[in-house]
Amino acid sequence: MAGVQVSNVSRxxxxxxxxxxxxxxxxxxxxxxxLGPSGSGKxxxxxxxxxxxxxxxxxxxxxxxxxxxxxVEKRRIGMVFQNYALFPxxxxxxxxxxxxxxxxxxxxxxATEVQRALDLxxxxxxxxxxxxxxxxxxxxxxxxxxxxxxxxxxLLLDEPLGAxxxxxxxxxxxxxxxxxxxxxxxxxxxxHDQEEALTMSDRIGILxxxxxxxxxxxxxxxxxxxxxxxxxxxxxxxIFRGDTTGDGIRLADGTAIAAGAGAKLxxxxxxxxxxxxERIRIARDAGTSDGSANMLKGQVSKRIFAGNNSTYFVxxxxxxxxxxxxxxxKERLAEGQDVVLRWSPESTVLIVAG
Amino acid sequence: xxxxxxxxxxxxxxxxxxxxxxxxxxxxxxxxxxFNVSPFYQLPFEWTTEWYASLWQNDQLIAATWNSVEIAVIxxxxxxxxxxxxxxxxxxxEFRGKKFLQALLFPPIAIPWLIxxxxxLIFFFGVGIGRGLHAILxxxxxxxxxxxxxxxSARLQTFAPELEEAARSLGANQWQVTRRVTLxxxxxxxxxxxxxxxxxxxxxxxxxxxxxxxxxxTLPVEIYAAIRKGFTPEINAVSTIIIVVSMxxxxxxxxxxxxxxxx
Numbered sequence: 001m002a003g004v005q006v007s008n009v010s011r012x013x014x015x016x017x018x019x020x021x022x023x024x025x026x027x028x029x030x031x032x033x034x035l036g037p038s039g040s041g042k043x044x045x046x047x048x049x050x051x052x053x054x055x056x057x058x059x060x061x062x063x064x065x066x067x068x069x070x071x072v073e074k075r076r077i078g079m080v081f082q083n084y085a086l087f088p089x090x091x092x093x094x095x096x097x098x099x100x101x102x103x104x105x106x107x108x109x110x111a112t113e114v115q116r117a118l119d120l121x122x123x124x125x126x127x128x129x130x131x132x133x134x135x136x137x138x139x140x141x142x143x144x145x146x147x148x149x150x151x152x153x154x155l156l157l158d159e160p161l162g163a164x165x166x167x168x169x170x171x172x173x174x175x176x177x178x179x180x181x182x183x184x185x186x187x188x189x190x191x192h193d194q195e196e197a198l199t200m201s202d203r204i205g206i207l208x209x210x211x212x213x214x215x216x217x218x219x220x221x222x223x224x225x226x227x228x229x230x231x232x233x234x235x236x237x238x239i240f241r242g243d244t245t246g247d248g249i250r251l252a253d254g255t256a257i258a259a260g261a262g263a264k265l266x267x268x269x270x271x272x273x274x275x276x277x278e279r280i281r282i283a284r285d286a287g288t289s290d291g292s293a294n295m296l297k298g299q300v301s302k303r304i305f306a307g308n309n310s311t312y313f314v315x316x317x318x319x320x321x322x323x324x325x326x327x328x329x330k331e332r333l334a335e336g337q338d339v340v341l342r343w344s345p346e347s348t349v350l351i352v353a354g
Numbered sequence: 355x356x357x358x359x360x361x362x363x364x365x366x367x368x369x370x371x372x373x374x375x376x377x378x379x380x381x382x383x384x385x386x387x388x389f390n391v392s393p394f395y396q397l398p399f400e401w402t403t404e405w406y407a408s409l410w411q412n413d414q415l416i417a418a419t420w421n422s423v424e425i426a427v428i429x430x431x432x433x434x435x436x437x438x439x440x441x442x443x444x445x446x447x448e449f450r451g452k453k454f455l456q457a458l459l460f461p462p463i464a465i466p467w468l469i470x471x472x473x474x475l476i477f478f479f480g481v482g483i484g485r486g487l488h489a490i491l492x493x494x495x496x497x498x499x500x501x502x503x504x505x506x507s508a509r510l511q512t513f514a515p516e517l518e519e520a521a522r523s524l525g526a527n528q529w530q531v532t533r534r535v536t537l538x539x540x541x542x543x544x545x546x547x548x549x550x551x552x553x554x555x556x557x558x559x560x561x562x563x564x565x566x567x568x569x570x571x572t573l574p575v576e577i578y579a580a581i582r583k584g585f586t587p588e589i590n591a592v593s594t595i596i597i598v599v600s601m602x603x604x605x606x607x608x609x610x611x612x613x614x615x616x617x
Contacts, residue, residue, distance in 0.1 A: 052519060072522045079523040085516035089538040098534070099524035150524060 002063025002153040003028040003186060004049060009058030009068075011044060018044040019055070020210040026154075031180055031187045033197035035234065036207035042190045043158060045207070049188060050156050051075045062153050078147030078185075079156040083163060084139045086131035092142050093118070093127035099150035117149040118142075120179060137168045144176070148183060155180070157189040161196065173200055194234050198222065206230050222276075224349055231274040231351065238280070238321045244271040248350065253317055257294050260345035272351050277322040279347035282312055282333065283340050293342045296321075300337045314339060381597060388590035405587040412588055418576035419592060421487060425572060426556040429494040433551040436495075437502025438544050442536065444503075445510045459500045470497065471564035478565065489565040490572060494555040501554060502547035509543025545607060556600075 004026040011019040019041045026032050034042040047053045049060060051072035060068040067075055086095050093114050100110045118124050121141035131139060140160060147155060160176070161169045177200055180187050191197055197204050198218045205215040206229075214221055214230045225231035228239055240257055242249035248258040249271050257273050298316030312323045312333065323341065333339060391400040409415060444456060462470065474493050475485070483489055513536065521531040537544075559574040566575050573596075577589055 050523060052522075072519075073525050073527055076525070077523060079520070081516045081520060083514070083516060085514065085520035087517060087521070087535055089535075098521065098526070102521075102524065102526040102530045102534075146520075146524065156523075 003030075004154055004188065005059070005061040005064075006045070006049065007059040007061075009045070009048060009055045009060060011048060011053065011055050017210045019048070021058070022207075022210070022212050023058075024205050024212060024215060026186060026188055027203075028186055029184045030202045031177070031200060032189065033201035033204045034188065034190045034207060035192070035194060035197040035204055036213075037192060037233070039209075040207040041210040042192075042207045044210075046156055046158055046188065046190045049154070050077055050079055076150070076152050077154045077156055078150060078152035080140075080143045080147050080158065080160045082159045084131075084143040086139055086142055086146075088131055090131075091127065092123065092129050092131065092134070095131065095142055096127075096146045096149050098146065103150070113149055114145075117145040120148075120182070121145045121175075136164050137172060140164065140172060141175075144179065148179070148185065153186070155185045155187045157187065159190055159192070161191075162193075169196075176200070198234070204234070206233060208233075225274055225351065227351055228272055228274065231349070236277050236322060236324075237274040238277060240273045240275075240319075242271065242273075244269050244350070248345070248348070249273050251317070255296065257348060258345035259348040259350035274349045274351060275343055275347055277311070277324040278326075280321070280323045280341050280343045282314070282323045282325060283342070284333070284337065285340060293344055294348065296341045298339055298341060300333050300335050300339055303333065303335055312339075314341060316341075384590050385594045385597065388587055388594045390587070393585075393587050405591040408586075409588045409591045415573075415576055415580070415588060415592055418571050418573045419596075421570065422556055422573035425487065425491050425494060426552050428491060429498055429555040430548050430552045432495050433498045433502045434544055434548045437499055437547055437551075438506050438537075438540065440499075440503050441506035441510055441540070442532065444507060445513075459503055462497065462500050463504075467497070467558075467560040471561040474561060475564040485565050485567050487570050490562050493561045493565055494558055497558065497561060498551035498554040501550040502544075505547040505550060506540055506543040509540045509546075513539050549604070549607065 006022060006024045006026070009019055009022050010017070022041070022045060024032075034045060036042045044053070048055055048068075049062075051067065051070060051074075055068055058068070059066060062075065062077070087098065090098070096114045096117055097110050100113055105113075114127065115124065118127055121144055123138060123141050123145065126134070126138065131142065134142065143160070157176075161172050164172060173196060189197075189201065201218060203216060204218050204221055206213040206221065208229055214226045218234075221230060221234055225234065225237070228237075231237040231239065240249060240251060242251040242257070245256060247260075248256060250256050259273050296316055298314040298321065300312050301315045301320065302313040304311045304313075308327050310325050310327065310332065312325065314321045314323060321341065386399065387395055388405055389401055389403065390396075391402045391404070444452065471493070474489075474496075478484060478489050478492075483492065517535050517539070518531050521535045526534065557574065558572070559578065562572045563575050563578070566572065571579070573592070577592075580586065580589060
């Protein structure tokens, strides 16, 4: 097992820059999600790490060894594909055995290792089946067993849960995490599903247009996004734009918003503030002010009830703000109601505009 | 409504019956006549195996049959190997002139054999290859190769490229990927292409006729020559044997390779 270092990797296809000077350090044994919209370069980066494609410039190291010109079959990686890519002409056991068999392992060794891998993914009894006789979730497990049976240095997953339905996907998330912990393998996981990235990974890298926008633990990215893109792509955010005052911004209408976190900017520059919808308190009237709180007045234009919570859409100065309120059984605000919104500066992140 | 459906159904059955009759009746009659005493198709039918016995004595016809079988088998082997390799190359690699090469596959199938045969005769004569069994083999390979490439390429279109990537990620080299993942997938196409190649060669009359020398010919050319000299029921006998053998081959292949029923 080993960590992966990607340093200044660029890759273009014609005029299209698929990867633009990307550097990420994947720690040994970590579970890393590469998150981004389609066309952001996350799959291209995964294929560079796998060795299906080589970078135009930059360095890729696995376990400290430079591999950017080593073809995939010599990199000792394990990969799970979006559509599983199980060999249809082989049984489940033969699929799992493939990697050991092409390395020329002894038959007895192969049989033991295959059984161990199938047991690990809880398919110990299905070795004799053909891939087309399995359900989607079972195929997923076979693909995983096949990828880890060769004891690869890194496990690469390309949207592995994308083809499963919601309930199965949650099961597989837990299962995948358990197996990853059990064998302690460095795992890099490509997804466009922010929830999946948040719940499964130790660290997340957000990509956009071939560039790494931000990377860090899920909590850090969620609580301290460094750009409007990161704030809105990972979770929901209300974005206010204005001029910096040093510790916050002033909106065009003169309202000040205090920010307790984020970039340190010279006063007067253009900047934005991001606030998560669940951090805002909504009330019928101003009540007693707690002094430091940010406060805005608006009008509820819409309410969406989702059982455990409600989302209020509040119109304020030509902007629609989103507020999520837990269902505590107390009074619910009607559409058209004038309201007061309050939140603390600690819940407000100052970010560079753009 | 019910009545029209019934009429349409009846018409359909009649059409299929007619189709099968035109396809198979002549063959069945020929096979029966190979066991009839009269050499002039006279009835009543009297059983004999005399024509098979005399076929056994007809060295020329037997030699031509073996020539045909040998040429067809060698043509099939060469075409399957070259054609599968060419299909894989066209599938895997992008190179200058690929589209042009692919387009060049179809004219040989469309150009009348009479013209191809004439062209081959003139060309082979010009470059010193001349005529004979070797020239026939060369001609057959050239005729049958496009069929194999077209059939195998069609099969490859249904292949998922991630399968090769998955195999490589597991440490398989190019040869292991091809042998253990790609070839098993395209095998039905290879078999079908091989059958095409065999049929194109074994049935080939026109090109063989141009390239054969009087002493060394193939079965279709020999049959044609024999009919011109005067028809004998031995022709019925040898044809019946060939039909039985080739139908058995086809049925066996269909049985083992489940054409149409792929999972």
